[in-house]
Amino acid sequence: MTLPPLPEEDHHCESCGLRYGDLTTAAALGLIRSYPTRYRRRLQHLPVDVLRRRPTSGVWSALEYACHVRDVYDVYDTRVRRTLTEHEPTLEPMRNDERAEQRAYNQQSLAAVLLDLERNVDRFAALTSEISEPQWSRSAVRLPRERRTVLWMVRQAAHEGLHHLHDIGAGATDKAVLFDVDGVLVDSYPAYRRIWSRWADHRNLDPDMVWSHTHGRRPVDTIQVVAPHLDAAAEYRLIREFMAHEGDNFPVYPDAAAVLSLLKDRRWGVVTSGRTPTVLHRLRAGGLPDPPVLVDSSQVRRGKPDPEGYLRAAQLLNVPAPDCMVIEDAPAGVEAARNAGMTVIAVRTTHPDDELAGAHHRADTLSDAIPLITDWLDRTHP
Known part of the structure; x- marks a missing residue:
């Protein structure tokens, strides 16, 4: 049986929007750690017949996808360990469809699958968090000329979990994530x-x-x-x-692209105290997409901490304010979002913890905020 080729080191998945080149190791680890909760929330209330139903011939059921993702973290744990200790080992292919049939994926207990997924993710995340800088470039082969690095393996493992959430349906799409720019997306x-x-x-x-x-x-x-x-x-x-x-001394943060790629097919925008031409120039220079909605200083009568900017963004996105999450770095922005009735994550890029006490959640970086963002997005109810 001919094996499909592996994604390239710089793979861009058109389906789920993830770009490997944008995915830092910290962002990949944040994604991976979020999957047990996200799969549990997505699957645990599905009726059994829906859980095990294949939508069309040759397309897996939701349970089969969950089994596959569980096995991915077991297999990739072994692959990474071998690559870290052996010189360019040859990796056995997973042979996904054969494995699904041989192990009767569609007859397994969801509770057991979710428990094993959590265990496998924990083990793989612990291994990944210990990888040193020189080790990321170590490589292994699957087929002749199919050489892939440890960095690719971790990115691929992160991609598998995200991609198959999209396959089974990642949850409600009637929420929005709003970003401040300076101190959140741009290191200004x-x-x-x-x-x-x-x-x-x-x-x-x-x-x-x-x-x-x-x-x-x-x-x-x-x-x-x-x-x-x-x-x-x-x-x-x-x-x-x-x-x-x-000049151009306004770089985007390393994890900004990976975080925005999670919002493919989601509603999002930015609310900034800057001006639209300047903001777009800096985002584009850093390879970030144009926001679907951008509320700048010229569009409001009162700036932050007034909630006007965030309320205007919610209105433009046609999303109720309580269904918006805001990523901020400054006390005035946190106050504006809270006054708008929105959930707020504060990143500690410019201010210490005690000045961000008004936020619902706090994280050191955008990567650290990924589990908080994805958890909030995947909840059916606020």
Whole structure:
């Protein structure tokens, strides 16, 4: 029987939207750890006949997909361990359809499958978390000229779980995820600190005092607070001149692409204190997609912490505010999202924990937020 070729190292799955090149090791691990809960939530309430029903000839049932994903983490645990300890071992193919028939996937107990899936994921995640930097490039072969690295194996394992959630239906799609930009998708902290410090020095203001009023606010709002005696519009033009001198010193965060790829076929958008042309330029420069909805500073009368921006984004996406999740990094943004009645995850990219206490959840990075995002999205009820 001819085996289908393995995905390439830089594979892009058109079906579930995942790009291997965008998937950092931390993001892959976050995805993998989320699957036991996501599969349990998706499958445990299905009637038995629905659980075991093949929608068409040659297409697996939901239970068969769950069995396959369970076995993926067992097989890939062995594959990675061999590759870490042997010189380019030859890997046995899984032969998925044969395995499904021989092991009677469709007759197995869902409770036992879900328990084994959790155990296999835990074991594989523990192994993956211990891999050192030089080990990611170690490789193995399956067929002649089919050489794949440890990094590919972990990405492939993450992809298997996500792809088959899409095969069986990943849950409700009537929710939306909204992102702040600076400090969440774009690492603008160092550049903006230089810009505001330069402006503060130019106007004989305390740079630390000025900086403390910038986070999550529109620049004109910051100017009006720290220098009410100045013409805010004129000063904003000066700040934009300083910003132009920074050039492209506004990189996207390494995990931003992987997180956005999870939202294929989902509703999402951004709410920013910046301006649309600048935001789109930075997102595109980092290889990120254009947001389906973008609410910038020109579209609201009141900036964060007022909830107007987030409420407008929810309206444009046609999603009730309580069905929106917000990813923020600044206290003003957290307050705006809370005031809008939305669930908030705060990432600790620019502020310490005690300043983000208003968020429902806190995470160090976008990768760490993946299980929180996927768990919330997969819930049938808020």
